Every structure is written in structure tokens, then in C-alpha cells.
Amino acid sequence: MWHRVRQQVPKQTTKWGIAALGLFALLIFVPQHTYAALNPLTVENPKNGSYGLEATKKQPPPTEAPxxxxxxxxxxxxxxxxxxxxxxxxxxxxxxxxxxxxxxxxxxxxxxxxxxxxxxxxxxxxxxxxxxxxxxxxxxxxxxxxxxxxxxxxxxxxxxxxxxxxxxxxxxxxxxxxxxxxxxxxxxxxxxxxxxxxxxxxxxxxxxxxxxxxxxxxxxxxxxxxxxxxxxxxxxxxxxxxxxxxxxxxxxxxxxxxxxxTVTVVKWMWIPAVATLVLLFPAFWLGRRSELVSLHKKLEKDMANFKEI
CATH class of the missing domain: 2.60.40.10 (Immunoglobulins)
Structure with a gap:
């Protein structure tokens, strides 16, 4: 019974490793934002007679003289x-x-x-x-x-x-x-x-x-x-x-x-990516161990069949 459990758990972790690898690639390489850059750019201002820009943030006045x-x-x-x-x-x-x-x-x-x-x-x-x-x-x-x-x-x-x-x-x-x-x-x-x-x-x-x-x-x-x-x-x-x-x-x-x-900006989502990377190595190790256990069990079965012959 214990051997069956040992076999089932590594098989599950193998699937987790593959899923983690896929999630890691998805988080890293999917572009997050695409926007249009205009030059010159004028922001809409609903007030007529104004200078021509609606500012949500203050900015300092020009510091240079012509x-x-x-x-x-x-x-x-x-x-x-x-x-x-x-x-x-x-x-x-x-x-x-x-x-x-x-x-x-x-x-x-x-x-x-x-x-x-x-x-x-x-x-x-x-x-x-x-x-x-x-x-x-x-x-x-x-x-x-x-x-x-x-x-x-x-x-x-x-x-x-x-x-x-x-x-x-x-x-x-x-x-x-x-x-x-x-x-x-x-x-x-x-x-x-x-x-x-x-x-x-x-x-x-x-x-x-x-x-x-x-x-x-x-x-x-x-x-x-x-x-x-x-x-x-x-x-x-x-x-x-x-x-x-x-x-x-x-x-x-x-x-x-x-x-x-059109400019495509790729945002690197570092926190999820690092977490996924940390989980990737244990999952890979457990998956590799699962393969070795399966191979060992197969060899034991083949040897048992050979002795019966």
C-alpha cells in the first residue's frame, strides 16, 4: 500500500511541474499593455479659453529662459x-x-x-x-x-x-x-x-x-x-x-x-514569476524521482517474471 502511495504522489508532482513551467512562461512573456504614442500629444481640456491642457498632476514651470x-x-x-x-x-x-x-x-x-x-x-x-x-x-x-x-x-x-x-x-x-x-x-x-x-x-x-x-x-x-x-x-x-x-x-x-x-510594453511580473520559479525546482526533482521509482518497480517486476521462467 505504501509503495502505491509513493508512486501516486510523484506522478501528481510531475503534473504540477509541467503546470508550473507553463504558468511561468505565461506570466513572463504575455504583453500587458499596448498603447498609441502620439506626437505631438494634447490632452483634452473641457474649459474653453484655457491654455490647452488639463493636468491631473502639477508640474513645475519652465526653468530655462529662451x-x-x-x-x-x-x-x-x-x-x-x-x-x-x-x-x-x-x-x-x-x-x-x-x-x-x-x-x-x-x-x-x-x-x-x-x-x-x-x-x-x-x-x-x-x-x-x-x-x-x-x-x-x-x-x-x-x-x-x-x-x-x-x-x-x-x-x-x-x-x-x-x-x-x-x-x-x-x-x-x-x-x-x-x-x-x-x-x-x-x-x-x-x-x-x-x-x-x-x-x-x-x-x-x-x-x-x-x-x-x-x-x-x-x-x-x-x-x-x-x-x-x-x-x-x-x-x-x-x-x-x-x-x-x-x-x-x-x-x-x-x-x-x-x-x-503603436508601442508594445511588456511588464515583467516579478513576484508571481519568482514564486513560480521557486516551486519549479522541487516539482522537477519530485517528477524526476517519480520516473526513477517507476523504472525501479518495472525492473523488479521483470526480474520476478524472469525468475519464474
């Missing part, structure tokens, strides 16, 4: 436009200020930025800040001073200036994005042309007098869009402003600048 490399300090201009370029941290928004007023915003790509701005008459002290998706700003850049002198345009009230308190604004796709602007100088009426950067026809707007002006647009798809606002007065004098519009959500794969790839 560096303005152009124009050169002390440059003189006879035209009202200038290109401001420099170095920045990729993925952040660069907002450019002239004499303390916002004169343009652009996204930082490949570690650099470039944007055209409209100069004020006389001295222009140009600085820049980096902003993250939560609207947090970093330290101020180096300051560049340039001068705009044109007798024909700098007469009182002749030059147009166009600014805003917002370099970047957001709304959900299908919901109107409104943008307040500040218009001064020039002679009315004024004609506005707004290119919203999504391939739609530019909006045209007429304003009788300077002051606060509101523009509005509805984006159909999520994404980051470069907005260009141009205004011209009755005398043909013009000014422009470059901004960033955000339609919240994940941009479709076909959107410009967005790439999609």
Missing part, C-alpha cells in the same frame, strides 16, 4: 517689421514682448524659434518667455534693444499697433474659440484678415475705430494651429500679430506634425 540671437542689439529699422529669432526648449511656447506688450507667440521646434513682429515707433526693448501647456512661464530672456525711425509713419496716430493679452488660447473642437485683441493708432475704418492656420479661408472683419477687438473661430479637429492676424487702416498702413490656437484633444494621425505609432 535666448534671443537676432536682431542684434542696437539695430536701426526703417520698416515697422522685424524678425526675432533665438534658442529655446523644444515643445514649449515662446511669447515675445516689446516694451512690455505681447507682440507674438510661436512654438519652439528643434531647439529654436523665429517670429515676425511689428515694432513701435522709437525704442523697442524686446524680451521673450517660455510657457508650458499649463500657462506657466519661465524666466525672462536676454533683452535686445532696437530702434524704428520712419518720419512718414511715426507721425502721431499714423502707425498701427496690434497686441493681445494672450499668446495662446484653446477651445474644444466644434466650439468657438474667441480671442480679444487690442488695436491702436492708424486711421479707421480698419480691415482685418485672420488666417487661423487650419486650411480654411481667411476670415475678413471690418472695424470702425481702434480699441478692443474680438475675433472668433471654430476648429473642427484637435491640434496646434499658427494664427496670423493682419490689420490695415484706410491709409494702407498695416500691422500683424502671430499667435497659437489650440483645439483640445488628440490630433488625428493625418494631421500635419502628428505621428502615430
Amino acid at each position: 535666448t534671443i540671437t537676432s536682431p542684434g542689439n542696437g539695430n536701426n529699422y526703417s520698416e515697422s517689421t522685424a524678425t526675432v529669432a533665438g534658442l529655446c526648449k523644444t515643445g514649449l511656447t515662446v511669447q515675445v514682448y516689446d516694451n512690455g506688450a505681447l507682440v507674438g507667440a510661436v512654438d519652439c521646434k528643434s531647439g529654436s524659434f523665429s517670429i515676425q513682429i511689428t515694432l513701435f515707433p522709437g525704442q523697442n526693448d524686446i524680451t521673450a518667455f517660455l510657457f508650458d501647456d499649463l500657462g506657466q512661464s519661465g524666466p525672462v530672456s536676454n533683452s535686445i534693444t532696437v530702434y524704428f525711425n520712419n518720419v512718414n509713419l511715426t507721425a502721431f496716430g499714423a502707425l498701427i499697433t496690434l497686441t493681445s493679452n494672450y499668446g495662446r488660447r484653446a477651445s474644444n473642437p466644434g466650439t468657438a474659440l474667441t480671442w480679444p485683441l487690442i488695436l491702436s493708432g492708424g486711421t479707421g475704418p480698419y480691415a482685418f484678415s485672420i488666417d487661423w492656420g487650419d486650411g480654411t479661408k481667411a476670415d475678413l472683419k471690418s472695424v470702425a475705430s481702434p480699441g478692443n477687438v474680438e475675433i472668433s473661430h471654430t476648429y473642427k479637429q484637435a491640434g496646434l494651429y499658427h494664427v496670423t492676424v493682419k490689420v490695415t487702416d484706410v491709409n494702407g498702413v498695416s500691422a500683424f500679430l502671430q499667435l497659437l490656437g489650440v483645439a483640445n484633444g488628440t490630433p488625428p494621425a493625418s494631421s500635419a506634425g502628428a505621428t502615430t505609432k
